[in-house]
Amino acid sequence: MMDIDDHDISLSVNGRSYQRRVESRMLLSDFLRHELGLAGTHVGCEHGVCGACTILLDGEPVRACLMLAVQANGRGLSTIEGLAGSKGEYHPLQQAMHDHHGLQCGYCTPGVLMTMSAFLDENPEPSEDEVREALSGNLCRCTGYQNIVDAVMAAAERMRG
Amino acid sequence: MKPAAFRYIAAASLEEALALKSEHGDEAKFLAGGQSLIPTMNFRLARPAVLIDINNIAALAGIRPSAMATRVGALTRYRFLQRDVAFARLFPLIGEALPHIAHPQIRNRGTIGGNLSHADPASELPAIALALRARFRAESRSGERWIEASDFFVGGLTTDLRPDEMLVEIELPAPRPRTGSCFMEVARRKGDYAIVGMAAMVTLDEQDQCLDVRLSLCGVGETPVDASAAAANLTGQSLTEAVIGEVAAAVRAMIEPAGSVHASADYQRHLAFVLTGRVLRTAHQRVHDGHR
Numbered sequence: 174m175m176d177i178d179d180h181d182i183s184l185s186v187n188g189r190s191y192q193r194r195v196e197s198r199m200l201l202s203d204f205l206r207h208e209l210g211l212a213g214t215h216v217g218c219e220h221g222v223c224g225a226c227t228i229l230l231d232g233e234p235v236r237a238c239l240m241l242a243v244q245a246n247g248r249g250l251s252t253i254e255g256l257a258g259s260k261g262e263y264h265p266l267q268q269a270m271h272d273h274h275g276l277q278c279g280y281c282t283p284g285v286l287m288t289m290s291a292f293l294d295e296n297p298e299p300s301e302d303e304v305r306e307a308l309s310g311n312l313c314r315c316t317g318y319q320n321i322v323d324a325v326m327a328a329a330e331r332m333r334g
Numbered sequence: 335m336k337p338a339a340f341r342y343i344a345a346a347s348l349e350e351a352l353a354l355k356s357e358h359g360d361e362a363k364f365l366a367g368g369q370s371l372i373p374t375m376n377f378r379l380a381r382p383a384v385l386i387d388i389n390n391i392a393a394l395a396g397i398r399p400s401a402m403a404t405r406v407g408a409l410t411r412y413r414f415l416q417r418d419v420a421f422a423r424l425f426p427l428i429g430e431a432l433p434h435i436a437h438p439q440i441r442n443r444g445t446i447g448g449n450l451s452h453a454d455p456a457s458e459l460p461a462i463a464l465a466l467r468a469r470f471r472a473e474s475r476s477g478e479r480w481i482e483a484s485d486f487f488v489g490g491l492t493t494d495l496r497p498d499e500m501l502v503e504i505e506l507p508a509p510r511p512r513t514g515s516c517f518m519e520v521a522r523r524k525g526d527y528a529i530v531g532m533a534a535m536v537t538l539d540e541q542d543q544c545l546d547v548r549l550s551l552c553g554v555g556e557t558p559v560d561a562s563a564a565a566a567n568l569t570g571q572s573l574t575e576a577v578i579g580e581v582a583a584a585v586r587a588m589i590e591p592a593g594s595v596h597a598s599a600d601y602q603r604h605l606a607f608v609l610t611g612r613v614l615r616t617a618h619q620r621v622h623d624g625h626r
Contacts, residue, residue: 178341197342197385200376220373221440233413233442239372240443243342244365244387288439309525310437 182246186211187255195242202226204242205252213253213283217312224311227284228252234291253283256290266290266328275324277315285311289325297333301326337375344387348473351388352500356475358384359497365389366409366448369440394447394502397421406504408447416441425506426625427465427515427533431458434517437525447501450486453493453557456527460487460558462517463504464550465533471503478502490556510546513537514620516613519552520605522596528553529597530605534613536573538621544568549581549610554591554602561585564610573618582610
């Protein structure tokens, strides 16, 4: 039996700094949910297929279930809890998902929103095909995707002003 | 679903990483992008006692072009390659294959060295490495050696790397003039594992006769498959439909796909036949028309 392999890490999540001691085998997805109480990051498949746990690592969407918490040491993360404005006003993507009925059960939605917010930052004027391609790493079993695509297109238009 | 306990060490330098691997051997795994290793650990199919994180070793990442060959550091992420316009222009075959590799979130983390060391036969890059005649630089505490792509993939998920070695760099020879390439893949969904994926490199001489034709496949065996032998007789010939048909039949006959619940072995062979024609025709066309 090996000793528990603990590490001290410090990181920022949605602009707030955290210091914690974590066991090396703790997944980043579990760390966010269980240690920081940020349960908006959902856990679906835990092997990188479903996309529900997508967060932004220094601005880039990644699977939180395919990273160890200890690897986030010194990094800046964004999760769904940081997407809305400081007064709780919806991000344009959230508003568009609401308007276009882009969710039913909502389980995949945090991952979808994190993926799409980074995508629109990089490509503010996407075609529908590009949205579908960008969405390909996020499984949704309710909507059939059409309403999500509609919502992202609408959000993109609104964000362009 | 949690990985079994392990000791985690973030190596600060290549020397440190290699010393640790030399000390722990097969008990230890290098952690690069983690997009194959972590899921395997989550399922507890892999239970390394020691995980050597190499993500902080900046010297392992990046593209170093030169006139003869381009060297790509093992820790270079797919997304980095996709964003490098000059690289995609120089190696359109890789540029064409990258979007088939999983999804954007995976491509943000996954690395070229991790992919090749994992040696998944359904993965695109091992087959691409064969088509491009890539060479791999392996380093250990006792020195370095170069391994040809054709010698690197020795079995299912198995490479020629020794327990104390790390794949540190991939060397891609610059394509010769008058070369066209093409990669195509059939998968159940975009980003899924290939049922069959195929790469072609066609180099023509000044008379438009074949000078060199490279063919390789992923998804049809225990290792990526170099099918260039099926096109060996093309040298000095024009790439006519009749000739393409013969090569496609030869490829169909030489592969030994295992089949799966999603695609029978016969269907995979049929796809290899069809794809051979398509990639050869497209690569040939691109010698003249360029790669868009």
